[in-house]
Amino acid sequence: MNIAERTGRRRLAVGWEAGDRRQVWPWPRLTLAVLAVAACAVPFLLNPYRVFQLTMVLVYGVALLGLNLVVGQSGQISLGHGAFLALGAYVPAVATGPLGLPHPVALPLSALLAFGLGLALGLPALRLRGVYLAVVTLAIAVVVPPVIKRFGAVTGGSMGLSVSAPSAPSWSGLADDQWLYLLVLAVAAVAFAAVRNLLGSRAGRALAAIRENPEAAEVLGVRIAAHRTLVFAWSAMYAGVAGTLYAWVVGFVSPDSFTVTLSIVLLAAAVVGGPDSPAGPLLGAIFMTFVPAAAQGAGDAVPGLVSGLVIILVVCAAPAGLAGLLRMAAGAVARRLGRE
Amino acid sequence: MSDLLLQVVQGLSLGAVYAGLALALVLVHRFTGIVNFAQGELAMLSTYVAWQLLDAGMPFWAALPVTLAVSVAGGMLVERLVIRRVEGGGELTLVAVTVGLLIFVNAAAGLVWSFAVRSFPNPFPAALGFGSAQSGFSALGVLGVVAVVMLALYVLFRHTGAGLIMRAVVADPVSARLAGIRVGRVLGLGWGLAAGVGAVAGVLVAPLLFLEPNMMGGVLVYALAAAVLGAFRDPVVTVAAGLGLGVAETLAGTYVGFVGADLKVAVPLLVIVAVLLLPRRAAETAPER
Structure with a gap:
């Protein structure tokens, strides 16, 4: 008996048809479209401070997309992605300031430099297992x-450098911060699509194989070292791009913006968001931006207190991160709506 | 005292502090297979406890045992409340939970004692009181205290019943449980011991670095480097590495113009990378759990 007779379809049933109830949200496309429209409408509806905050969410989201490649896909731990962010942030500060290059050059330039640095650091890093990579990157x-x-001669030392952002073209009639938001949104969308494509590609499947069972992957002919190095470099490139966006949005770079705390918070945000989920980076970035902002009013130490507590609680109670919780909630809603 | 000799002695005393914290890292890793990124912050918290006691008028050598007792209890509490829930989890889970602990403890100290920088009294008297000799004397004092701690640990593990039980748990938790040992309690005690050793390191380094919630960040990196050299299991190599790092850092900072005071922190990074890359063995005798 062939498949067509048994199921009434020409191809093998997959997903919902085959009884897979994990993919529970009934309207993924519609949701994505609504989100996209809402994201585009943000700069015209909200006040400038909110627009700034949401721009930062997107910037950190790009960095976390990269970090998730290492943490979620390659199964390695990096406590040093702040370094790539710093590199990416100083590229526009130096290139468009003292060197006088035009703005559009900064983004590909920092992507390239961060990719190179990631490759250089990834070569030794791929030999390190588990927690040793975390120690080195820390x-x-x-x-x-x-x-x-x-x-300091190049970087302005501890005084830092101010960075000029690309300003809105006159035909658009937008304010500079609205233009910057849309620019960052476009970069984030491209980055997201690129990661989706990467994970669906041959390299992405090789990575999944390495993560699940390195020995078996090697037997099947996957070159573990090459893939791990490359994914580390990719990840660094995303962090570098995020660094450039950061410099544009904040308009100022200094060593104090890129302390070890940034790297630590990035990893924490990746874990809280859900390292193995497409929604993880966005949720992690929201955690990273809004928890300190909300807790700031209560005193200097409160943001750290709340963040630390959230991290510990998430790790103990919801190992799949906020994305996992969201998935469970979506499942509950879908069941309520009677598709079961 | 000649200049070079003074530098070496000061390097050794810094190194002794690194060795102390590294030893705490090794203890935690031997007991529970976790690299505790929050170890430095726990030590910082202990140092604040000591400062509070001193501020209340207690003499230093009375405040120290009280601090140690509080630290051991605190370490056991952390193990019981947080670590036990993630025991046997993946590497990412373990790193994430200690990182969360790091952020939390740091902020908690900032909340209670504020982020202001405080000075911490030097416990060693300026007995020989002329200039450089005084810092030499306190450096020797630090070395002495760390040596006493190590001796105490050695005696505890090799020559007491409790030490035998702990070694049994480290060697084989399942058999130890079958023999009637309460493995959970012993693991908690391991965390407590580590917190105590870390507390000694914190109290000793506080007069040099000044007391503030972020003071242990740099020290943790040196301690991690020393612990990596000992592959997170060998206490003797770890201590030697800590001392060596302290001397290397001080000498490089003083005599190598390019390094200067700013880039001293790069020394442990280079050491970690060199050690992990040169002999393949070091990376492969890696954490086994």
Whole structure:
């Protein structure tokens, strides 16, 4: 008996038809479309401070997309992605300031440089297992601010540099912050699509194989070292791009913006968001931006207190992160709506 | 005292502090297979406890045992409340939970004692009181205290019943449980011991670095480097590595112009990378759980 007779379809049933109830949200496309429209409408509806906050969410979202490649896909731990963010942020500060290059050059330039640095660091890093990579990358993150200060002639030392952002073209009739938001949104959308494509590609499937069972992957002819190095470099590139966007949005870079805390919070946000989920980076970025902003009013120490508590609670109670919780909630809603 | 000798002695005393914290890292890793990124922050918290006691008028050598007792209890509490819930989890889970602990403890200290920088009294008297000799004397004091701690640990593990039980748990938790040992309690005690050793390191380094919630960030990196050299299991290599790192850092900062005071932190990074890359063995005798 062939498939067609048994199921009434020409192809093998997959997903919902085959009884898979994990993909529970009934309207993925519609939701995505609504989200996209809402994201485009943001700069015209909200006040400038909210627009700034949401721009930062997108910036961190791009960085977390990259970090998730290493943490969620490659199964390695990096506590040093702040270093790539710093590199990406100093590229526009130096290139469009003292060197006088035009703005559009900064983005590809920092992507390229971060990719190169990621490749250089990934070569030794791929030999390290598990927590050893975390230790090395943590040390890199600690070294970044002193290095920036040491080469003060280029980087402006501890005083920092101010960065000019691309301003809105006159035909658009937009304010600069609205234009910047849309620019960051476009970059984030491209980055998201690129990650989806990467994960669906041959390299993405090889990564999944490496993560699930390195020995079996190697037997099947997957070159583990090459893939791990490359994914580390990709991940660094995303962080570098996010760094450039950060510099544009904030308009100022200094060593104090790229302390070890940034790297640590990035990893924490990746874990809280859900390292193995497409929604994870966005949720992690929202956590990273809004929890400190909301808790700031209660005092200097409260944001850290709340963030630390949330991280510990999420790790203990919801190992799949906020994205996992969202998935469960979506499942409950879908069941309520009677598709069961 | 000649200049070079003074630098070496100061390097050794810094190194002794790194060795102390590294030893705490090794203890936690031997007991529970976790690299505790929050170890430095726990030590910082202990140092604040000591400062509070001193501020209340207690003499230093009375405040120290009280601080140690509080730290051991605190370490056991952390193990019981947080770590036990993620025991046996994946590497990412374990790193994430200690990182969360790091952020939380740091902020908690900031909440209670504010982020202001405080000075911490030097416990060692300026007995020989002329200039450089005084710092030499306190450096020797630090070395002495760390040596006493290590001796105490050695005696505890090798020559007491409790130490035998702990070694049994480290060697084989399942058999130890079958032999009637309460493994959970022993693991908690391991965390407590580590917190105590870390507390000693914190109290000793506080007069040099000044007391503030972020003071242990740099020290943690050196301690991690030392612990990596000992592959997170060998206490003797770890201590030697800590001392060596302290001397290397001080000498590089003083005599290598390019390094200067700013880039001293790069020394442990280079050491970690070199050690992990050169002999393949070091990375492969990696954490087994």
